[in-house]
Amino acid sequence: MQELIRKLLVALGEDPDREGLRDTPKRVEKAYTFLTSGYRADIARVLNNALFTVDYSEMVIVKDIDFYSLCEHHLLPFFGKCHVAYIPSTKVIGLSKIPRLVDVFARRLQVQERLTNQIADTINDTVKPLGVAVVMEATHLCMSMRGVEKQNSFAVTSAMHGAFRDSARTRMEFLELIKLRSAVPGLRDALSPGLACVGED
Ligand SMILES: [Zn+2]
Numbered sequence: 001m002q003e004l005i006r007k008l009l010v011a012l013g014e015d016p017d018r019e020g021l022r023d024t025p026k027r028v029e030k031a032y033t034f035l036t037s038g039y040r041a042d043i044a045r046v047l048n049n050a051l052f053t054v055d056y057s058e059m060v061i062v063k064d065i066d067f068y069s070l071c072e073h074h075l076l077p078f079f080g081k082c083h084v085a086y087i088p089s090t091k092v093i094g095l096s097k098i099p100r101l102v103d104v105f106a107r108r109l110q111v112q113e114r115l116t117n118q119i120a121d122t123i124n125d126t127v128k129p130l131g132v133a134v135v136m137e138a139t140h141l142c143m144s145m146r147g148v149e150k151q152n153s154f155a156v157t158s159a160m161h162g163a164f165r166d167s168a169r170t171r172m173e174f175l176e177l178i179k180l181r182s183a184v185p186g187l188r189d190a191l192s193p194g195l196a197c198v199g200e201d
Contacts, residue, residue: 001029035070038107046104047126050094057130059170061085062098063178071142072109078155080138083178084119086129087163087170093127112138112157120159131163133174 002025009016009024016025063083071078082102105118120134135158144153163170 001032002026005029035068035107036109038104041104041107043101043104043122043126046100047093047097050097051091051127052094053090054088054092056088056092059085059087059173059177060092060095061174061177062095065099065102067102067106067136067138069106069108069110069112069115069138071140072111074142075109076140076142076145078110078112078138078140078142080136080154082119083135083174084123084133085164085174085177086123086127086132089128089130091127091129093123098123112136112140112155116157116159120161124161129162131165131167131170132159132161133164133171134159135175135178 005025005028006016009021014021016022061083065082065084066079067082068077068079070076084098084102101122102119105115116134116136120132123129123132135156137154137156140153140155160171164174
């Protein structure tokens with residue numbers, strides 16, 4: 001990877017041997033290795049021993065989970081807050097595992113819609129709850145930094161399963177509790193995902 005970063009610096013018109021850039025390939029490799037460490041994480045292992053059988057069927061919410069990811073179209077960051085809720089059937093998951101799970105999927109090259117779905121699907125498949133909801137709000141630097149449609153550089157996506165999909169009341173309760181930073185028209189009714197990074201240019 002370091003050789004590639006060096007070539008990239010040259011292609012950008014830089015001198016990779018000047019003092020400030022000498023260690024840049026090494027640093028960038030280290031940074032990218034960390035930022036994509038989700039590819040090498042084992043979900044089963046992350047969630048191992050964290051499922052507990054309980055007699056509890058009220059909504060569990062973990063909100064305002066900070067996340068940082070990289071858009072797969074530009075390799076630029078998108079970051080924001082993730083809100084997760086589920087209604088247990090027979091099992092709950094250790095609360096600290098939910099932010100870990102978000103990190104596992106965020107630390108990959110992503111689009112916000114897929115990231116949202118992967119978190120929801122994984123909770124659905126492992127916890128088998130009566131319902132699960134994930135809402136993500138993020139700023140996309142590939143849009144805000146490049147000055148492309150500035151008003152759309154903030155995107156909200158959602159994934160709903162089970163009770164959150166079937167019951168408007170359950171969905172509303174969740175949305176009330178997380179109090180979205182942005183009032184996204186249509187989200188409350190249709191829960192249609194906002195537009196994340198869609199640029200191919
Ligand atoms: Zn992008």
